[in-house]
Amino acid sequence: MNILDKIIAHKHLEVAERSSLVPVKLLEKSVFFEGTVVSMKKYVCDPEKSGIISEFKRKSPSKGLIKGVASVEAVSIGYMQAGASALSILTDTDFFGGSNADLKDARKFNFCPILRKDFIVDEYQILEAKSIGADCILLIAATLEPTRLMELAAFSKSLGLEVLMEVHDSEELERSLCDDLDLVGVNNRNLKTFDVSLQTSMDLVDKIPSGFVKISESGISDPSTLITLKRAGFDGFLIGENFMKSSRPEQAAYNFIKEYKKLLKKENEVNA
Numbered sequence: 001m002n003i004l005d006k007i008i009a010h011k012h013l014e015v016a017e018r019s020s021l022v023p024v025k026l027l028e029k030s031v032f033f034e035g036t037v038v039s040m041k042k043y044v045c046d047p048e049k050s051g052i053i054s055e056f057k058r059k060s061p062s063k064g065l066i067k068g069v070a071s072v073e074a075v076s077i078g079y080m081q082a083g084a085s086a087l088s089i090l091t092d093t094d095f096f097g098g099s100n101a102d103l104k105d106a107r108k109f110n111f112c113p114i115l116r117k118d119f120i121v122d123e124y125q126i127l128e129a130k131s132i133g134a135d136c137i138l139l140i141a142a143t144l145e146p147t148r149l150m151e152l153a154a155f156s157k158s159l160g161l162e163v164l165m166e167v168h169d170s171e172e173l174e175r176s177l178c179d180d181l182d183l184v185g186v187n188n189r190n191l192k193t194f195d196v197s198l199q200t201s202m203d204l205v206d207k208i209p210s211g212f213v214k215i216s217e218s219g220i221s222d223p224s225t226l227i228t229l230k231r232a233g234f235d236g237f238l239i240g241e242n243f244m245k246s247s248r249p250e251q252a253a254y255n256f257i258k259e260y261k262k263l264l265k266k267e268n269e270v271n272a
């Protein structure tokens with residue numbers, strides 16, 4: 001069994017357990033069911049912003065411990081002050097060291113789109129995402145049958161949540177595209193083998209239909225890479241480890257975004 005299969009098997013057990021402990025009726029009592037969501041799509045494409053979705057990630061199966069003890073409050077506020085467009089908060093506990101409490105904390109301190117980063121296999125997790133204040137959820141094409149992915153996307157939309165669908169190759173992309181998606185992310189990291197290659201993004205960008213916001217995900221550690229990805233057609237960039245591995249993730253994000261803006265300005269002057 002590869003790691004992705006292991007995570008998904010675990011998620012089914014987790015959903016069964018949680019839904020018996022916290023029934024849907026209780027989730028629906030959350031104040032966030034009345035509130036409107038902040039659009040990830042809009043923020044990522046806002047030319048005044050960087051397009052960067054900064055991720056809060058304590059550990060991962062590929063890297064092990066990145067930063068076990070970190071303050072969501074300090075890091076998420078710092079990310080936004082540094083010029084990120086949005087936040088991605090890992091809520092998986094067993095494999096990524098995150099929690100729903102991390103997302104709730106991020107929500108408390110920030111008015112910006114927040115992606116619930118988890119492995120969604122059931123409607124219950126989407127209701128849970130809404131109940132903790134997320135604006136957007138992730139659906140991973142590699143882990144869902146196309147019809148199931150489409151059902152989950154439609155369910156998210158019925159709650160007003162936006163959907164980021166993640167793909168890793170053109171086959172996944174073609175079989176899973178549907179109208180209820182808002183953003184399509186290309187994961188440069190193969191979740192089964194952990195191999196990382198930016199070429200994955202470059203190969204797939206032109207295959208994503210123009211109506212979807214295009215995100216390049218994972219393995220980004222250099223501001224100049226963003227220039228290459230932007231030129232290729234990406235609107236947004238998901239960055240986690242490169243910031244989280246620093247002793248001060250928010251400072252790392254600040255320096256990165258400052259450098260990116262400098263490069264972007266230079267690029268725009270050349271093209272003017």
Ligand SMILES: O=P(O)(O)OC[C@@H](O)[C@@H](O)c1c[nH]c2ccccc12
Nearest residue numbers: 187217218219220238239240241242
């Ligand atoms: O830390 P990185 O290499 O910058 O990657 C961030 C993000 O793309 C990655 O955490 C991720 C992409 N898709 C996922 C699906 C589940 C868990 C995590 C992920």
